[in-house]
Amino acid sequence: MLSKELTAASSVSIILCTLIGGESYGYEIIKKVKDASQGRILYSDGTLYPVLRKLEDKELILSEWRIAENQKRRRYYTITAKGIMQLKQEKLSWEFMNGLLNILWAPLPLTSV
Amino acid sequence: MGTTSSYISLKLAEWQSNLTRTSLTNEDREELTAHLEDMITELTELGLSEEEVWSVAAKRIGSISAIEAEFEKVNPDIPFRKNGLLMIYGAVIMLFLQSLFVVVPAFLFRVYHQQGARAVPSNDNIWPVAFNILTLSLIGIILAFTFKGRSLAKTISKLAFKLNILTAFISAAVVIVSGFFIIQLISLGELDTLHTTAPKFKTLTQIFYFGLIGLIGYFLLIGNNQPIRTLSVFNRKINWKTSLLLGGVACLAIIFSYTYAISYLPLFIGCPLFAALGWMISFSEKKGINLFCAQLPLILFCISELSGRYAHMFGKYYLITLCFLLTGALYQRTRNYLINLLGVSS
Numbered sequence: 001m002l003s004k005e006l007t008a009a010s011s012v013s014i015i016l017c018t019l020i021g022g023e024s025y026g027y028e029i030i031k032k033v034k035d036a037s038q039g040r041i042l043y044s045d046g047t048l049y050p051v052l053r054k055l056e057d058k059e060l061i062l063s064e065w066r067i068a069e070n071q072k073r074r075r076y077y078t079i080t081a082k083g084i085m086q087l088k089q090e091k092l093s094w095e096f097m098n099g100l101l102n103i104l105w106a107p108l109p110l111t112s113v
Numbered sequence: 114m115g116t117t118s119s120y121i122s123l124k125l126a127e128w129q130s131n132l133t134r135t136s137l138t139n140e141d142r143e144e145l146t147a148h149l150e151d152m153i154t155e156l157t158e159l160g161l162s163e164e165e166v167w168s169v170a171a172k173r174i175g176s177i178s179a180i181e182a183e184f185e186k187v188n189p190d191i192p193f194r195k196n197g198l199l200m201i202y203g204a205v206i207m208l209f210l211q212s213l214f215v216v217v218p219a220f221l222f223r224v225y226h227q228q229g230a231r232a233v234p235s236n237d238n239i240w241p242v243a244f245n246i247l248t249l250s251l252i253g254i255i256l257a258f259t260f261k262g263r264s265l266a267k268t269i270s271k272l273a274f275k276l277n278i279l280t281a282f283i284s285a286a287v288v289i290v291s292g293f294f295i296i297q298l299i300s301l302g303e304l305d306t307l308h309t310t311a312p313k314f315k316t317l318t319q320i321f322y323f324g325l326i327g328l329i330g331y332f333l334l335i336g337n338n339q340p341i342r343t344l345s346v347f348n349r350k351i352n353w354k355t356s357l358l359l360g361g362v363a364c365l366a367i368i369f370s371y372t373y374a375i376s377y378l379p380l381f382i383g384c385p386l387f388a389a390l391g392w393m394i395s396f397s398e399k400k401g402i403n404l405f406c407a408q409l410p411l412i413l414f415c416i417s418e419l420s421g422r423y424a425h426m427f428g429k430y431y432l433i434t435l436c437f438l439l440t441g442a443l444y445q446r447t448r449n450y451l452i453n454l455l456g457v458s459s
Contacts, residue, residue, distance in 0.1 A: 026148050044174070044175035049141060049183075053187045054187045057187075072150075
């Protein structure tokens with residue numbers, strides 16, 4: 001299981017990524033993340049929504065209440081153009097971090113640990 | 114959620130009820146509830162038992178306090194709004210109590226006498242009795258808050274939540290009515306020609322404001338994270354500020370009691386209070402400084418009275434109460450010494 005700190009630091013990028021493929025709602029976002037990470041990233045579901053609020057405040061996503069197929073009101077989230085730009089920046093940052101760590105821990109015999 | 118069992122429905126209703134007590138908006142609550150319902154549907158389809166479904170769903174959604182804390186991080190305005198609301202409720206309750214115990218009775222007394230002056234001479238006996246009853250009720254309320262403060266505060270907060278928008282109307286009404294009566298209250302003292310009612314009214318107002326001072330002191334201590342869960346823990350943690358505050362309250366009690374025409378009442382009130390204060394301070398770390406701070410308000414009061422007619426009397430009062438403060442402070446040590454002495458000799 002990944003550390004809480006790393007999960008929290010990557011949450012914005014991860015949530016924005018799940019919305020690239022199209023609009024989604026809270027429960028579906030959680031499921032997508034769980035499936036993509038093969039269960040290694042498990043958000044406490046309730047804490048996803050404050051992050052969504054924060055992203056909406058920054059205009060990286062938009063939300064809209066609609067009636068879902070189960071005839072209940074559901075809030076759908078869509079990524080904005082600003083959100084896509086932010087995601088590109090995040091991608092560059094994470095790629096840089098990944099490259100940096102690959103260089104730094106290259107001499108370590110990680111497989112034997 | 115049509116197939117949800119009664120057990121899960123009950124748990125869900127309980128969870129929603131707890132959620133409504135948070136600072137979350139209606140939309141946040143609705144979204145979280147929809148999320149939980151989706152999860153319950155999925156877990157039920159997996160064939161889990163009702164208890165398992167609820168247990169897993171509740172664990173996954175996280176504790177309500179954790180959710181609220183996360184929302185507060187996103188919206189730092191929430192704690193301010195909560196505190197602001199508490200402040201407003203506190204002020205309204207204060208105004209209500211002040212009107213009920215001080216302002217309205219005084220206003221009614223005034224109206225009664227004004228009517229009496231125009232018509233039949235009024236029966237003044239009912240006013241001292243009325244003020245005595247109010248005083249006793251006030252003491253009752255103070256005692257109730259002293260011993261059952263936590264549950265009473267919980268009940269009031271629940272009631273305020275239930276009344277919802279009505280609370281705002283009640284608050285506005287209290288403010289308007291209280292303001293109206295205060296404006297009407299002018300020259301009350303002139304009406305009590307026989308001086309029978311004024312002392313009773315004085316007792317009532319003194320207990321009211323004394324209780325208020327106690328309440329402010331209590332919440333100041335809580336606000337400063339003073340451990341006051343038990344008396345012994347509190348005594349050990351007494352510092353110079355607490356001593357000054359407690360000494361000030363005891364000094365006020367003496368000053369209030371002095372306004373009554375009862376011989377030695379300030380001593381009857383002050384001596385036990387200062388003895389108790391001395392005993393409490395005897396458990397603290399810096400006893401000397403704390404004792405000095407505890408008597409400081411009283412000596413300052415005495416100094417302010419030095420040029421007055423009663424300087425001699427106040428000087429005596431100060432010395433006597435100081436003796437009681439020191440007796441209280443030495444009580445525990447003397448008691449332990451005697452117990453040891455008797456224990457050794459036997």
